[in-house]
Amino acid sequence: MTLPEGQEPDATSDPGATPEAAAPAPEVAAETPAKPAAERPVRPAKEAEPKEAPRVAPPAGSINETLAAAAPGVVFNAYMVPEMKGECVTVEVSRDDLTAVMTAARDDERLDLKYLRCLSGVDWQDEGLEVVYHLWSFTKKHSLQVKTRVTYDDANVPSIATIYPAADWHERETRDMFGINFEGHWNLVPLLLPEDMTDHFPLRKDNPLQEIEEWQGENLRDGAGEGDE
Amino acid sequence: MVLERDPALEVVDMPINMGPQHPSTHGVFRMVLVVNGEKIVDLVPHIGYMHRGGEKLMEAMDFRQGIGYCDRTEYLAQFSAELAYCLAVERLMDLQVPERAEYIRVILTEMNRLSSHFMFAGAFGVDAGVFATSFTYAFPQREFLQEVFEEVSGDRLMYAYFRVGGLAWEVPDNFVQRVHEVLVHSAQGLKDIDDLLTKNEIFMARCQNIGNFSADQAIAYGLSGPMLRASGVPWDLRKDEPYSVYDRFNFEIPVGNYGDVYDRYLVRMEEMRQSISIIEQALEQLPPDGPIVPEKMPRRLRTPPGEVYAKVEAPRGEWGVYLVSKGGDKPYRLKMRSPSFCNLSALRDMTIGQYLADAVMILGSMDIVLCDVDR
Numbered sequence: 001m002t003l004p005e006g007q008e009p010d011a012t013s014d015p016g017a018t019p020e021a022a023a024p025a026p027e028v029a030a031e032t033p034a035k036p037a038a039e040r041p042v043r044p045a046k047e048a049e050p051k052e053a054p055r056v057a058p059p060a061g062s063i064n065e066t067l068a069a070a071a072p073g074v075v076f077n078a079y080m081v082p083e084m085k086g087e088c089v090t091v092e093v094s095r096d097d098l099t100a101v102m103t104a105a106r107d108d109e110r111l112d113l114k115y116l117r118c119l120s121g122v123d124w125q126d127e128g129l130e131v132v133y134h135l136w137s138f139t140k141k142h143s144l145q146v147k148t149r150v151t152y153d154d155a156n157v158p159s160i161a162t163i164y165p166a167a168d169w170h171e172r173e174t175r176d177m178f179g180i181n182f183e184g185h186w187n188l189v190p191l192l193l194p195e196d197m198t199d200h201f202p203l204r205k206d207n208p209l210q211e212i213e214e215w216q217g218e219n220l221r222d223g224a225g226e227g228d229e
Numbered sequence: 230m231v232l233e234r235d236p237a238l239e240v241v242d243m244p245i246n247m248g249p250q251h252p253s254t255h256g257v258f259r260m261v262l263v264v265n266g267e268k269i270v271d272l273v274p275h276i277g278y279m280h281r282g283g284e285k286l287m288e289a290m291d292f293r294q295g296i297g298y299c300d301r302t303e304y305l306a307q308f309s310a311e312l313a314y315c316l317a318v319e320r321l322m323d324l325q326v327p328e329r330a331e332y333i334r335v336i337l338t339e340m341n342r343l344s345s346h347f348m349f350a351g352a353f354g355v356d357a358g359v360f361a362t363s364f365t366y367a368f369p370q371r372e373f374l375q376e377v378f379e380e381v382s383g384d385r386l387m388y389a390y391f392r393v394g395g396l397a398w399e400v401p402d403n404f405v406q407r408v409h410e411v412l413v414h415s416a417q418g419l420k421d422i423d424d425l426l427t428k429n430e431i432f433m434a435r436c437q438n439i440g441n442f443s444a445d446q447a448i449a450y451g452l453s454g455p456m457l458r459a460s461g462v463p464w465d466l467r468k469d470e471p472y473s474v475y476d477r478f479n480f481e482i483p484v485g486n487y488g489d490v491y492d493r494y495l496v497r498m499e500e501m502r503q504s505i506s507i508i509e510q511a512l513e514q515l516p517p518d519g520p521i522v523p524e525k526m527p528r529r530l531r532t533p534p535g536e537v538y539a540k541v542e543a544p545r546g547e548w549g550v551y552l553v554s555k556g557g558d559k560p561y562r563l564k565m566r567s568p569s570f571c572n573l574s575a576l577r578d579m580t581i582g583q584y585l586a587d588a589v590m591i592l593g594s595m596d597i598v599l600c601d602v603d604r
Contacts, residue, residue: 052534081535088538114448118538120551120564132551134538138448138464145538166451169574177284192277192603202285203562209289 070108119170159185177203256599309543317539330395356593370418395522436491440591454546459485459492
């Protein structure tokens with residue numbers, strides 16, 4: 001911690017201090033002699049945190065309706081995550097429909113999503129591997145987030161590098177890190193990893209960070225990101 | 230005996246390795262160029278020497294610790310990287326950043342843009358054959374800016390000064406005065422580099438009409454930042470999808486006409502002037518005092534489950550952070566969409582058909598940071 005002189009974290013300070021200062025407070029408080037129970041501020045009962053992000057249906061007239069018109073016959077599940085502050089509609093498509101959806105998104109005049117912002121892989125463990133595409137339209141000023149999910153045993157997703165050249169390196173990186181095979185990619189060789197490292201996928205959750213795990217005394221395998229008090 | 234002449238020389242494709250020790254490959258970047266005579270027919274970039282698994286590491290760090298890693302990823306525009314990360318977490322946690330903190334963030338981020346573009350101008354001049362003169366013009370300016378960053382954050386390179394919700398601590402008392410002083414230097418340094426390079430006939434001949442990319446190509450290849458604007462797309466996240474307090478300033482978005490290497494240089498030079506203007510406006514509007522962290526700052530940074538894609542206009546383009554949280558104090562998945570990585574992916578198609586000597590200029594005009602490419 002790099003606090004300057006005179007700004008040492010104070011265990012008794014109010015929680016409005018800087019996050020750096022506030023963080024070690026619980027440990028310090030535990031060592032001080034316990035106050036009589038009556039004086040102790042009663043910690044409110046902990047609310048059970050939701051495990052899933054809340055999802056709401058996009059309002060009428062959203063981009064998913066345009067997409068349904070532009071790509072007839074494609075079945076998808078459209079929703080919005082409130083944390084995205086309403087800016088982005090997400091559609092979940094099956095990988096068989098991905099090429100059709102992406103082609104429609106790029107070429108249809110009503111959508112005109114010509115810009116692939118970002119392509120990410122996410123490892124959902126029991127629920128398979130997910131690829132997330134962020135699209136943006138410079139003319140219509142709207143965005144769309146497309147998701148597709150595959151299983152570990154059959155981690156094949158059609159490549160969209162011919163539709164969006166920007167996806168070329170993103171797909172290679174995602175193959176490196178998650179082992180997702182992008183079918184039809186012209187040059188799917190390791191990009192960030194060594195050339196011979198084709199069977200080890202660092203960003204999958206079954207690759208624990210052993211050393212950091214030991215330092216923190218936590219087991220990432222039993223629920224990454226679910227820190228306790 | 231009659232001497233016969235050989236028929237015309239047979240020209241074959243020849244692979245040439247360039248880098249990683251080549252002075253103009255910017256960091257540990259290596260590329261294999263296949264040339265036919267002087268023309269490039271193929272190019273294979275080799276990246277990944279600096280890959281440190283940052284995204285994996287950040288999954289094991291809580292939301293405070295991750296900020297330090299942002300600096301180490303984008304070491305020429307640290308504040309932009311920190312800002313994108315903080316914005317992502319703040320949006321998930323639904324935190325309102327106090328106004329004073331927002332202004333200080335903008336001032337520092339724009340100063341960071343200046344220092345980063347000074348670095349570009351210096352290195353690009355060297356690529357163009359100005360020898361070290363442009364470096365000697367640009368580096369003192371970067372040093373002046375870095376002195377302020379050091380006074381504010383206590384570190385010369387790895388600032389880690391932004392915090393989720395605000396700032397780590399208050400800026401020094403003489404901060405406003407110091408920024409004014411440094412801006413005078415920066416304006417002068419900008420003029421010096423302008424005089425040295427912009428209208429220099431050799432420099433212009435060296436830069437113009439190479440590495441052209443049309444607007445449609447730039448969009449298809451996912452370019453961003455000055456690379457995209459030089460191709461004629463007036464797109465700047467500060468203006469078009471304002472974050473922080475950028476909607477309160479008047480500034481112009483410079484756009485190129487031809488999408489060549491010279492346009493990219495011109496766009497960056499004009500951006501520096503606009504940055505100086507933004508900083509001056511921000512200093513005027515900066516609230517003299519006030520909190521720099523939200524009043525109801527939680528003791529531990531825990532986010533609800535959800536996902537967010539936050540983006541800022543970094544000096545090299547769109548710096549995006551795709552953050553997926555399952556709840557708790559650590560990211561479940563954090564993807565850094567680094568502008569250098571996306572811009573560099575267009576290098577192959579931008580370079581094919583150009584002359585070998587121009588490959589150096591085209592690479593230089595991308596202004597990549599290799600740590601940012603490899604993450």
